[in-house]
Amino acid sequence: MSAVLDNPEESLSEQGRQDPYELPIDQIDLSDASLYEHNLVWRFYERLRKEKPVHLQKNSAFGPFWSVTKFKDIQFVDKHHELFSSEPTIILGDQPEDFRFISFIQTDPPLHDAQRKDVQGVVAPRNLMEMESLIRIRVQEILDSLPIGETFNWVDKVSIELTTQMLATLFNFPFEDRKLLTHWSDVAIATPELTGSDGISEEERRIEMGKCLEYFTRLWREREHQKPNFDLVSMMIHGESTKNFINEPMTFLGTIMLLIIGGNDTTRNSISGGVLALNQFPDQYEKLKQDESLIANMVSEIIRWQTPLSHMRRTATCDVELGGEQIKKGDKVVMWYASGNRDEEEIENPNEFVIDRPRARHHLSFGFGIHRCMGNRLAEMQLRVLWEEIQKRFSRIELVGDPVRVRSNFVMGYSDLPVRVHPLSASSV
Numbered sequence: 341m342s343a344v345l346d347n348p349e350e351s352l353s354e355q356g357r358q359d360p361y362e363l364p365i366d367q368i369d370l371s372d373a374s375l376y377e378h379n380l381v382w383r384f385y386e387r388l389r390k391e392k393p394v395h396l397q398k399n400s401a402f403g404p405f406w407s408v409t410k411f412k413d414i415q416f417v418d419k420h421h422e423l424f425s426s427e428p429t430i431i432l433g434d435q436p437e438d439f440r441f442i443s444f445i446q447t448d449p450p451l452h453d454a455q456r457k458d459v460q461g462v463v464a465p466r467n468l469m470e471m472e473s474l475i476r477i478r479v480q481e482i483l484d485s486l487p488i489g490e491t492f493n494w495v496d497k498v499s500i501e502l503t504t505q506m507l508a509t510l511f512n513f514p515f516e517d518r519k520l521l522t523h524w525s526d527v528a529i530a531t532p533e534l535t536g537s538d539g540i541s542e543e544e545r546r547i548e549m550g551k552c553l554e555y556f557t558r559l560w561r562e563r564e565h566q567k568p569n570f571d572l573v574s575m576m577i578h579g580e581s582t583k584n585f586i587n588e589p590m591t592f593l594g595t596i597m598l599l600i601i602g603g604n605d606t607t608r609n610s611i612s613g614g615v616l617a618l619n620q621f622p623d624q625y626e627k628l629k630q631d632e633s634l635i636a637n638m639v640s641e642i643i644r645w646q647t648p649l650s651h652m653r654r655t656a657t658c659d660v661e662l663g664g665e666q667i668k669k670g671d672k673v674v675m676w677y678a679s680g681n682r683d684e685e686e687i688e689n690p691n692e693f694v695i696d697r698p699r700a701r702h703h704l705s706f707g708f709g710i711h712r713c714m715g716n717r718l719a720e721m722q723l724r725v726l727w728e729e730i731q732k733r734f735s736r737i738e739l740v741g742d743p744v745r746v747r748s749n750f751v752m753g754y755s756d757l758p759v760r761v762h763p764l765s766a767s768s769v
Contacts, residue, residue: 373536385679394663405672409679411686424654433534441594458579499611512571609753613646619739638695644703
């Protein structure tokens, strides 16, 4: 891996060029997107966990906010929605008042519970069982199309393609247009004001989100007089608390984007992160080759180690004490899931990738409480099926260059992962 600190690029902040243990602790700013782009954030997390696990940053680009970095403190915040509200948003940056997404992840009970109930049936256990065969067919087709002996971008050819195909299935979205779903997911929050990204301007974001709303409004109109079907658009049309979304465009758009991002980022970046982890920990790759029954456990470890979404934000509903600090009503409180998943007091050797780790599902990546990820079982299934099929075809997926990470303080993901796949030898088939 490249040593970013030795050769800092222009995109690296002044904070990122310094040793986090030499900075005044009140200056540490976890919202700095360059720390994530250059994979430098881990020691900043580490210092705060050790010295100031509930930490106030007064002067960030996103205004003042509290960072919560330890596993159990994060659990407490996540489970107590009466103290820490999801309104008005769950990301660090505030949405513009005149263009605010509204969705159930940004609400509290009872509205949250009613709207979530109307769409969660798509990932009910019975439907997941029926989906598994379709997922496997699509995984097989994707893997069989990969170029042998050539370097290619795993993110593009596998991670994005598989998750985009599944999103198209969940929405019953026209398959030939499926890449629009990935595009909209990428641009929905990719502005400096929302996540520190430099991918798109606010004006461009609004234009693209308008196109998304227009497309899904057309799908709604086409299906509103049809018999109920088991796709997310049809379920919203016929859901008691969602049936009027067509008359509430920002709520409709916000819910669509929640479901697209939720169905895209966790799986997509864990698919890429798993390949990176196995290359960084080759002993674990050998362990996998020797015992493929470890795949299901490895999937949970991948999701912990990668932590596809670094944080979720809450807003204090009242004055409350947390970790010995006095949080005031209205303060931003940010749960850094990525830090909690590396908490030494909760997880043994947390920086190591261990595919047979005991209690591997004991992680924060899916959240806790009422907002626990609705599609967590679907994400786990896609990763499990993928690695089962990989092991049938390839002796190794070799990383042949440095990963390129996205610039965002919210999405912990990759834009490029150069790899070469090595087929199984005839004797091992």
